[in-house]
Amino acid sequence: MPARRVSHALLAPLAHSIKRTHIPRSCIRPFFAPAIAGIPLAASTSIPSPVASTSTLSHAHKSAIQDLTNALEDRSYHSRVWAIYSNLLSTLGSEPLPLEIHQHVLRRCTPSLKDVRVSLVRRLASGRGPGPHPSEARFQTIMQNIRASGAQPTLDDYNFVLQQFGMVGHARGAVQVYKELKSFGLVPDAQTFAFCFRALAFRITLPVRKAVRDDFAIQIQAIFNSLMNDMQSLNIPYTVTTLDLTLRILKETLDQPGFYSLMRWAYGIDLDNPDRIALEYADTYDKQSVDGTPVHRPFPFTTAALNTTIDILGGLGDVSKLVQAFEVLTQPLTQAGQQYFNSFEGGEDDDFGVSADSTSSSPMPQPPWAPPNTTTYSMLLRHVCRLGHPILARHYLNQAIALNRQTSESLRQKWNLKASLNKNPRPDKILAPQFALCRSMLTPVLGESNKDKNRFLMHWLSTKIPAMIRIMKQDVAFFELESGPTSNSGSISGNPSTVLSTELDLGEATTPQSPPPKYFDVNLHLRTLKRNILDIEDFSKRLDFVLGRTTQRVKERLGRRVWQGKDVFFRDSPKGRVVTTKENWKEVVNFQPRKDDYVEVSQEDANRMKRGHHQYRSMSTSARVASGEPRTLWPPISRYIPRQGSPEP
Known part of the structure; x- marks a missing residue:
């Protein structure tokens, strides 16, 4: 996917005056179906029992609602829940259902997250492109039924739908749901943005038709930029999850200014000067709060973050930045703070550099670093x-x-x-x-x-x-x-890893927990x-x-020059490039007789050999040995070309 440039100011903590980006509907429509899809809510979400709000209904209707409640409580199959819910709506007619019933059905009418992801994997394996969420129409119907009853969906309802969208990478649906919840006066929270970022990060890794790939990248960047601007205006802090998802998006879009800004704010790393912590954090380590507001401190720099940094810089194609970042970010520079001094002495006008007080009680912190692992060197x-x-x-x-x-x-x-x-x-x-x-x-x-x-x-x-x-x-x-x-040959240390990761840690913690x-x-x-x-x-x-094939081709290429009477280079020759004889060249490179000089072949095979059939091309190097052919008549040739001067006159 070609790299696209996004504004420097897409990162909230570093920019304070970013204009809101308007995304027209026509910019998104060609790539996503108008639907809703998502992931499950946090465990803290609770919904009141639906039976408690049915006192105004008739006995028959209460019985039907009780059947639906029983199906919800025993976690029946999602299609059965939806069938009972649809029959109940047709039975009630114009009588509204309690809000709690709609909310329960919203969470039980869809397959589990693992089943949704498995369905998407099978769809992609069959050659079809990513489609909408399988329960998209059900979500839309339930939301319309809630509004028809005179109530409004809550932010948790919208977050559930956004979570379902993120599981299948339904980016357009996530944007539509996000705009809808804002239009009804709901204020997005950290979970809302995390689910939207997950939908973008997952969708950008799914297949895209080549004809629309460039426009698709522009759309993803515009959506991402708009969400970052809203996140800044609402003063929603970064969490570990949103930071990880943001890095995934930047890794695919290859936005260099945005990535540099994120590294400065998130980890305190200035990639232009990686041997020092970013100047924004030079005076914050010894402060606890400013006007009652906690001082933001950079996230710990881990090996996973190092690998992501190496991968993004390599994708950008800047070798000098890549090597510089690897050499500095993999070494602990414990004495870096002592080297930050003013080299100009005397004179009040010499106002250059930053003076360092050697007696200061709050030295500069150690620049971030992380030990490399196998993945680091492979990348x-x-x-x-x-x-x-x-x-x-x-x-x-x-x-x-x-x-x-x-x-x-x-x-x-x-x-x-x-x-x-x-x-x-x-x-x-x-x-x-x-x-x-x-x-x-x-x-x-x-x-x-x-x-x-x-x-x-x-x-x-x-x-x-x-x-x-x-x-x-x-x-x-x-x-x-x-x-x-x-x-014990069957034991494996650590916790067993799941094949599909369907849960996001959306806690409010702004610092990552140390992995076990x-x-x-x-x-x-x-x-x-x-x-x-x-x-x-x-x-x-x-x-x-x-290696044998390459050596063979080098010898053949130089041999053609010798047969044409041209000069070749001998490193021991005083003249460098000299003209040599065919016999001397055969001895130098140890050319062997052709195969047909030793083996009797039929007339038909001999004619095919004369026509230059590739099957009978003889190889005079160790390539024959590597390919499994017998070595009786074809001893391997040394990989070194012996030193040879010019032939004697």
Whole structure:
């Protein structure tokens, strides 16, 4: 999706004078059906019992309402609830139902969140595009029935519908519901904006027709900008959830000014000067409140936020910013505050820089940082290789190899320490490692070398793989020997993760809770190591084939120059590029005789070979060995071209 620019001032805390953005209906209509869809309400939402408000109805009507109440209380199938509700409305005629009944039916007439998401996944898998919520028409009917009875839907009712919209990414429906609740005088809260942001963040990741993709991106940005402006005008603070959803949207829209502003406000990181905390927070750490209003402080910078930052900067294509952010944000700069000084001395007119008082009792806080993990290096190498920087790719892969060795040694030392303190080591007291070499770090480097036909980078990569596999196999042997029969091959540490995340933590907390620590599980670690070994060994076979094929093509390309009487470069030749003979070139590059010189073939096959059929093209390098062909008549050729001077006269 192409990057689109959004105003700098889309972030509420940094802008104080943003004009309200008007979104015409024609800007949205082509992409979303006019419907409503959503997610469940918070647990604190309570609805009075519907039976308590039916004293004015007849006995028959009370009996019908009781049937509906029973169906709601035993959580019957949503279609049965809707059928009873529809029959009750037709029976009552013009007599209104209590508001509580409509509200109960609103929450029971739709499938569960998990079923809604599974239905959407099946729809996308079948090749169809994302559609409206399956209970959209029911929601609209219930809202109309509430107004027809003389009552008005509450904000919780609208939030429930917005939550359902967010589950299926129904962005247009979410905007329509948001405008409707404002038109009836309801004030949106943090849940309202969180559900709207979720609908946008999910919809922007769903398939979009190529013909309307650019206009679709503009619409999403306009909706997002409008919601941010409203959030600012209502003074609704950011929460962890809204921050996460905002980052997801910025990650897809690639709005650089908006992302830079968000990083300054949310984490106190100035990406133009990442080695210092943003100036907005320089004087707020020692203050508790200003005029009774709590002072906003930046969110803690986590590894997940670091990965998002690397991914967005890589998507923007700015390699210098990407490398700068990675190098600074992954290192604790504990002494950064002491380097903030005024280098101009003497003279009252030298009013430059910011003077630092070395005796101050409130030093500058430590700039944000977070330790990298496997995902961090995988994203960094992927973006560096995609942007065409083989030197940086080689450097960071070397760094990843060293970090993997360091992690392996540290984990063994902790295990041995536990074993020395206790006869039965307690691995659950050892924190799980956050880094491991995997195939996703190697594939981008191979892709970059293959794209540029960089044979030397390919060869360097092939020399690193044996050491990687050797360290992993040593770890497997160590932990299999040390764990002994006490290990449980079926155990997995931590809480089981759900396949589908259908709940949003919409609490009012503006600081994230520390995630529970993940402890080392020897069985999970062994399974991960064995999987990575198989992946890297398979990758090594592919690398050998690509390297042999590339070497073959380089030799053929240079061989054509020799056969045409042109010069080629010899690095040991004083003249550099010289003209050599065919016989000398065959000896230099170790060309082998053709296959048909050794093997008897039929006349038909010989004719096909003369026509240059690709099946009979002979390969004179290790590519034949990698492809599984016999080596009897085709010994592998060294990957190095021997040094050779100019031929003797």
